[in-house]
Amino acid sequence: MKRTSIRSLAVAALLSIGSTITLHAEEPLAYTNEIATGVYSFGGGNGYHSMFMVTDAGVAVFETVNSEHAQALLAAIREVTDQPIKYAFHSHNHWDHSSGGKVFQEVGAQTVMHEMAGAWLEANPGRDTSPPNVIWEGDKHEITLGDSTIELHYLGLNHGLGMTVFTLPETRTAYIADLVTPNRVMFSIVPDFNIGEWERTLGEILELDFDVAVCSHNELPAEEVPGGCTKAHVQEEQQFISDVRNAIFAEFEKGTEAFAIPKTVKLPQYEHWAHYDDWLELSIMRVMLDLWMGPYPWVPES
Numbered sequence: 001m002k003r004t005s006i007r008s009l010a011v012a013a014l015l016s017i018g019s020t021i022t023l024h025a026e027e028p029l030a031y032t033n034e035i036a037t038g039v040y041s042f043g044g045g046n047g048y049h050s051m052f053m054v055t056d057a058g059v060a061v062f063e064t065v066n067s068e069h070a071q072a073l074l075a076a077i078r079e080v081t082d083q084p085i086k087y088a089f090h091s092h093n094h095w096d097h098s099s100g101g102k103v104f105q106e107v108g109a110q111t112v113m114h115e116m117a118g119a120w121l122e123a124n125p126g127r128d129t130s131p132p133n134v135i136w137e138g139d140k141h142e143i144t145l146g147d148s149t150i151e152l153h154y155l156g157l158n159h160g161l162g163m164t165v166f167t168l169p170e171t172r173t174a175y176i177a178d179l180v181t182p183n184r185v186m187f188s189i190v191p192d193f194n195i196g197e198w199e200r201t202l203g204e205i206l207e208l209d210f211d212v213a214v215c216s217h218n219e220l221p222a223e224e225v226p227g228g229c230t231k232a233h234v235q236e237e238q239q240f241i242s243d244v245r246n247a248i249f250a251e252f253e254k255g256t257e258a259f260a261i262p263k264t265v266k267l268p269q270y271e272h273w274a275h276y277d278d279w280l281e282l283s284i285m286r287v288m289l290d291l292w293m294g295p296y297p298w299v300p301e302s
């Protein structure tokens, strides 16, 4: 596990003295780090983390994010290898993840997404999205690149549409978008998450074969971020969701007025997590509504 380049002098200095400063989106941190042989995490300094795998048959990219991020990612790949980029995989439909594919299409890569994400993007194109070259269907798909396998897992409704978790069995690595966010409370108003299905999915992620993953959002201390996240962080995410739900149910039991609950639930054990101060209350409101109205969004299985 070699740190290949940390392209921020300030952060390199912090790393060298073992600082535990928490990474926030506003603190520029761009890095490339080899988390397993030929598999790299990449941080754009914008709160988004991608992954790429280098093989003798070309490069596979996971999560293009947007054109600016994709250009920086392409430059980082070119610092590591001259191999052609063969694939750029999108995790799900949301514009803040699925934009920027054109940067890799223009250098000859095929962009890939699940059919549900593709259908949504066709109906709802973003300013920086481009139609994918490859659409895959069903719950599982495999793509081979040289001697390496890329496993694509659709684990059902959880967040967005067509959410895909990627595993690379030869290196026991994975890419996970939005579903696991180490050291961070739930995102804002928890948009487009089905809370119960999210918990179920986390259980299924724990069953997948990997040791280390790149998580699209990661608020671990700066020196730990480039190394990616592990199943311990998947379990922490499960625990956090469970703690939020149980705290809300406890207030229901006490007879607390529903719309007072977001200000009542404090969960001090998560005070050190990023965005505790600005997002927790918003998140509690969303989860409270989910527990009050019933889970949403939901659609019958086709």
Ligand SMILES: [Zn+2]
Pocket (backbone or CB within 6 Å): 092, 094, 097, 159, 160, 178
């Ligand atoms: Zn999303």
